[in-house]
Amino acid sequence: MKATLLYGAGDVRVEEVPDPVIQEPTDAIVRVVRTCICGSDLHPYHNKSPEAVGRQIGHEFLGVVEETGAAVTGLRRGDLVVSSFSYQDNTCDFCREGLQTSCRVGGFFSAAQAEFVRVPQASGTLVALPGVGEDSPLLPSLLTLADVYGTGYHAARTGRVGPGSTVTVIGDGAVGLLAVLSARALGAERIILMGRHRARTDLGREFGATDVVAERGEEGVAAVRELTHGDGTHAVLEAVGYLEAYEQALGVVRPGGVISRVGVPQYAQGPVGRALFGGNVTLTGGPAPVRNYIDALLPGVLDGTVEPGRVFDRVVSLPEVPDGYRAMDRREALKVLVRP
Amino acid sequence: MKATLLYGAGDVRVEEVPDPVIQEPTDAIVRVVRTCICGSDLHPYHNKSPEAVGRQIGHEFLGVVEETGAAVTGLRRGDLVVSSFSYQDNTCDFCREGLQTSCRVGGFFSAAQAEFVRVPQASGTLVALPGVGEDSPLLPSLLTLADVYGTGYHAARTGRVGPGSTVTVIGDGAVGLLAVLSARALGAERIILMGRHRARTDLGREFGATDVVAERGEEGVAAVRELTHGDGTHAVLEAVGYLEAYEQALGVVRPGGVISRVGVPQYAQGPVGRALFGGNVTLTGGPAPVRNYIDALLPGVLDGTVEPGRVFDRVVSLPEVPDGYRAMDRREALKVLVRP
Numbered sequence: 001m002k003a004t005l006l007y008g009a010g011d012v013r014v015e016e017v018p019d020p021v022i023q024e025p026t027d028a029i030v031r032v033v034r035t036c037i038c039g040s041d042l043h044p045y046h047n048k049s050p051e052a053v054g055r056q057i058g059h060e061f062l063g064v065v066e067e068t069g070a071a072v073t074g075l076r077r078g079d080l081v082v083s084s085f086s087y088q089d090n091t092c093d094f095c096r097e098g099l100q101t102s103c104r105v106g107g108f109f110s111a112a113q114a115e116f117v118r119v120p121q122a123s124g125t126l127v128a129l130p131g132v133g134e135d136s137p138l139l140p141s142l143l144t145l146a147d148v149y150g151t152g153y154h155a156a157r158t159g160r161v162g163p164g165s166t167v168t169v170i171g172d173g174a175v176g177l178l179a180v181l182s183a184r185a186l187g188a189e190r191i192i193l194m195g196r197h198r199a200r201t202d203l204g205r206e207f208g209a210t211d212v213v214a215e216r217g218e219e220g221v222a223a224v225r226e227l228t229h230g231d232g233t234h235a236v237l238e239a240v241g242y243l244e245a246y247e248q249a250l251g252v253v254r255p256g257g258v259i260s261r262v263g264v265p266q267y268a269q270g271p272v273g274r275a276l277f278g279g280n281v282t283l284t285g286g287p288a289p290v291r292n293y294i295d296a297l298l299p300g301v302l303d304g305t306v307e308p309g310r311v312f313d314r315v316v317s318l319p320e321v322p323d324g325y326r327a328m329d330r331r332e333a334l335k336v337l338v339r340p
Numbered sequence: 341m342k343a344t345l346l347y348g349a350g351d352v353r354v355e356e357v358p359d360p361v362i363q364e365p366t367d368a369i370v371r372v373v374r375t376c377i378c379g380s381d382l383h384p385y386h387n388k389s390p391e392a393v394g395r396q397i398g399h400e401f402l403g404v405v406e407e408t409g410a411a412v413t414g415l416r417r418g419d420l421v422v423s424s425f426s427y428q429d430n431t432c433d434f435c436r437e438g439l440q441t442s443c444r445v446g447g448f449f450s451a452a453q454a455e456f457v458r459v460p461q462a463s464g465t466l467v468a469l470p471g472v473g474e475d476s477p478l479l480p481s482l483l484t485l486a487d488v489y490g491t492g493y494h495a496a497r498t499g500r501v502g503p504g505s506t507v508t509v510i511g512d513g514a515v516g517l518l519a520v521l522s523a524r525a526l527g528a529e530r531i532i533l534m535g536r537h538r539a540r541t542d543l544g545r546e547f548g549a550t551d552v553v554a555e556r557g558e559e560g561v562a563a564v565r566e567l568t569h570g571d572g573t574h575a576v577l578e579a580v581g582y583l584e585a586y587e588q589a590l591g592v593v594r595p596g597g598v599i600s601r602v603g604v605p606q607y608a609q610g611p612v613g614r615a616l617f618g619g620n621v622t623l624t625g626g627p628a629p630v631r632n633y634i635d636a637l638l639p640g641v642l643d644g645t646v647e648p649g650r651v652f653d654r655v656v657s658l659p660e661v662p663d664g665y666r667a668m669d670r671r672e673a674l675k676v677l678v679r680p
Contacts, residue, residue, distance in 0.1 A: 094596065097596060099595060101620065102595035246612070255434060255439060255442035256434065256437060256442060261617060264614075265614055265617050266613075267612075268611060268612075268615070269609050269612065269613070270612040270613065271608060271612070272586070272608075272623070273605035273606075273609070274604075274605055275608070277605050277625065277626045277627070278626060278627065279442060280441065280624070280625070280626030280627065280629075281624075281626070282498075282623070282624040283612070283616065284620070284624075285617065285620065286616070286617045286620030286621070287617070287618065287620065289620075
């Protein structure tokens with residue numbers, strides 16, 4: 001099959017690799033109908049040391065079940081399914097607590113930008129989409145359930161966003177915009193989106209942002225403080241992952257508030273002493289257990305209440321995936337959908 | 341009046357200073373019946389640069405109202421009252437949210453190891469103790485409501501301790517021991533107390549600790565992991581404030597769990613990236629809004645259900661306060677009660 005391989009920073013190739021096969025009785029093989037490129041894929045795209053052998057990449061997909069292992073239940077060949085970016089049995093204690101990203105037999109996909117994907121723990125990982133066809137216009141929005149929508153929602157949930165909350169969202173990428181959408185759905189009264197890309201922040205306004213702050217760093221912090229009578233906001237949803245974004249979050253959070261990070265931190269050390277302590281600020285977030293949210297978020301996608309798939313602004317074929325990486329890297333595209 | 345003054349590291353003196361007077365109509369003057377020395381007083385006792393003029397110290401007290409400003413309501417001369425270590429109006433938005441330590445007109449006491457204290461925002465700060473006499477055996481336990489009991493309770497509450505929780509408490513000082521007592525009261529199933537002082541950890545067992553780990557650092561982390569089948573505990577209540585204690589907390593927290601810090605951090609930078617993120621660990625805590633908890637905790641003290649005053653293991657007069665500091669510094673005393 002064709003698959004996307006990363007050979008090193010800036011070096012993405014689409015090549016022939018062996019088709020995946022069932023390895024465990026809990027596995028399934030899915031033929032990919034839609035996959036996409038994630039902001040987090042850009043980190044290795046920027047940093048990876050060159051290697052002679054490429055490594056498959058990609059973690060978001062929906063597709064059709066081609067084959068199931070002997071222990072797989074609840075799924076049939078031919079089912080259209082969406083996957084979470086993590087795999088999990090969805091039955092262990094962590095899964096039952098809603099923390100599927102810490103499943104005792106779980107892990108993360110890393111080979112989804114391809115024609116086929118082997119899915120470990122298929123019964124706990126794949127969610128069937130009955131009544132949805134392979135040509136449904138809903139596919140882009142359904143695909144966001146694999147990661148970015150659930151991740152934005154995780155930020156808002158762990159950020160304790162509720163009716164009357166004031167919220168700052170840091171980052172106008174797909175996750176930031178869907179954090180805006182989620183905060184609005186959870187009843188936030190005011191949503192300040194910090195981002196500099198007009199087309200993106202315009203979509204953010206359509207998703208529910210009440211204010212946009214284009215400045216960053218100290219200027220950005222001052223602008224949010226001015227909008228909030230000096231207080232900052234109850235919740236800060238940090239969807240970037242750089243230290244500067246975390247420091248910005250510290251600057252705009254209200255005493256007693258919550259900073260929820262869903263951008264993978266690209267730093268180990270940072271301000272963690274009195275910067276958080278003095279105001280009783282809570283720091284939370286992490287890899288989103290999106291499997292926990294799919295059941296709750298799916299109906300709104302199916303009935304068109306929300307259209308998270310609007311974050312996709314470019315579509316490529318599998319051989320064009322390297323162009324897709326370049327477009328996202330240059331910020332010419334917000335998020336790239338792939339039709340294998 | 342006599343008051344305790346800190347002149348520099350290790351240099352505490354009891355001297356005559358002017359009696360405090362009403363400065364604002366919201367003030368009251370309280371004659372101190374009991375005060376005490378706090379673990380957090382030891383930080384300036386270790387670090388303060390020598391100065392020609394001493395600075396008053398102390399933030400925990402109960403006593404009798406001597407005088408009230410014109411705007412003070414709900415209090416009368418002669419009332420026996422306990423104070424929170426912060427003062428606050430208890431009516432602003434932060435106070436109504438239960439975050440009295442961020443009150444818009446609030447602050448912190450710093451002159452309570454004395455014969456009299458001026459209390460700003462007296463109506464929102466002092467809680468009357470009707471039916472309690474100046475010689476009541478309950479005074480030590482009532483005095484813990486000023487700080488250490490409410491602070492231990494804050495750790496357990498913000499640590500989301502509830503029925504079935506597993507909890508690690510780091511630190512066997514008064515706050516750590518009262519975090520144990522609070523975690524037990526909130527229904528924790530297992531409470532692992534990390535501390536090295538046998539007399540203190542024995543009291544911790546009486547307060548509800550199910551296990552004691554005397555090791556620190558990596559050995560301590562390994563011991564807690566062994567007790568929890570490798571998982572760590574749902575809540576970690578960090579009542580020390582040094583970076584090593586925070587790092588220990590990171591080592592023993594379960595994925596999806598909460599680290600709540602109530603020891604004032606003696607560090608600015610530390611591990612804050614993937615160390616927290618990967619397991620969706622929440623970091624919370626801060627200066628305890630103990631005023632928010634007094635109403636809830638008072639009945640159990642009055643009826644003897646709990647005896648938080650057992651953390652006091654030495655009593656001194658005001659002139660003996662310097663001996664009290666030395667005893668706590670050398671860990672000869674857990675917590676020193678002062679009868680002016």
